[in-house]
Amino acid sequence: MTNPDTRPLTIVNHPLVQHKLGLMRDKTTPNAMFRQLLREVGQLLTYPATADLALTTRAIDTPLAPMQAPALAGRRVAIVSILRAGNGLLDGVLDLIPSARVGFIGLYRDEKTLQPVQYYAKLPHPLAPRPVILVDPMLATGNSAVAALDLLKKEGAANLRFLCLLAAPEGVARLHAVHPDVPVITAAVDERLNDQGYILPGLGDAGDRIYGTT
Numbered sequence: 001m002t003n004p005d006t007r008p009l010t011i012v013n014h015p016l017v018q019h020k021l022g023l024m025r026d027k028t029t030p031n032a033m034f035r036q037l038l039r040e041v042g043q044l045l046t047y048p049a050t051a052d053l054a055l056t057t058r059a060i061d062t063p064l065a066p067m068q069a070p071a072l073a074g075r076r077v078a079i080v081s082i083l084r085a086g087n088g089l090l091d092g093v094l095d096l097i098p099s100a101r102v103g104f105i106g107l108y109r110d111e112k113t114l115q116p117v118q119y120y121a122k123l124p125h126p127l128a129p130r131p132v133i134l135v136d137p138m139l140a141t142g143n144s145a146v147a148a149l150d151l152l153k154k155e156g157a158a159n160l161r162f163l164c165l166l167a168a169p170e171g172v173a174r175l176h177a178v179h180p181d182v183p184v185i186t187a188a189v190d191e192r193l194n195d196q197g198y199i200l201p202g203l204g205d206a207g208d209r210i211y212g213t214t
């Protein structure tokens with residue numbers, strides 16, 4: 001579904017996605033189950049996130065006849081995970097695109113300013129010719145996503161999409177204000193951010209829920 005102002009926001013209302021997201025929001029859901037659900041939702045969100053990938057054909061022989069078989073065109077897809085919570089989504093995306101190249105951007109959020117601080121980056125080379133899927137479960141203030149997209153564009157990426165589990169309206173607005181060309185694919189847009197920059201009603205700290213930290 002695309003939102004009415006035609007900016008590239010896709011909210012995946014599929015019943016399986018919504019059911020799994022509901023389980024993930026529940027604070028009694030154990031970490032192992034949360035991790036498994038995030039992986040499954042990552043797979044389901046990858047389907048719409050890759051719907052515009054270019055196809056070509058290649059000549060093959062089936063057991064019965066020659067044919068031109070569809071195949072992804074161009075360089076392998078790059079999946080870039082924003083550490084650390086992005087890795088929970090990464091596994092599901094990789095399940096569907098196992099040949100993808102994987103990059104990592106390490107950003108932590110300064111709890112006072114809520115601004116992202118980069119401490120690590122390792123990206124597939126070359127990046128420019130590849131479709132890039134940037135993954136982070138929570139699009140909250142949008143600051144981390146914007147910083148990561150800034151870096152990816154600086155490295156030449158031009159065919160980008162941002163995949164998240166949950167977004168705040170503030171995060172979607174910020175991302176689209178700075179990077180209007182980048183489609184956002186998410187399972188839901190929640191009500192708002194709280195004073196600490198957490199999404200309400202949300203699901204808490206995604207990294208803590210994935211890895212069992214507090």
Ligand code: URA
Nearest residue numbers: 140198199204205206
């Ligand atoms: N990051 C999280 O993990 N959760 C939020 O609600 C916001 C940012």
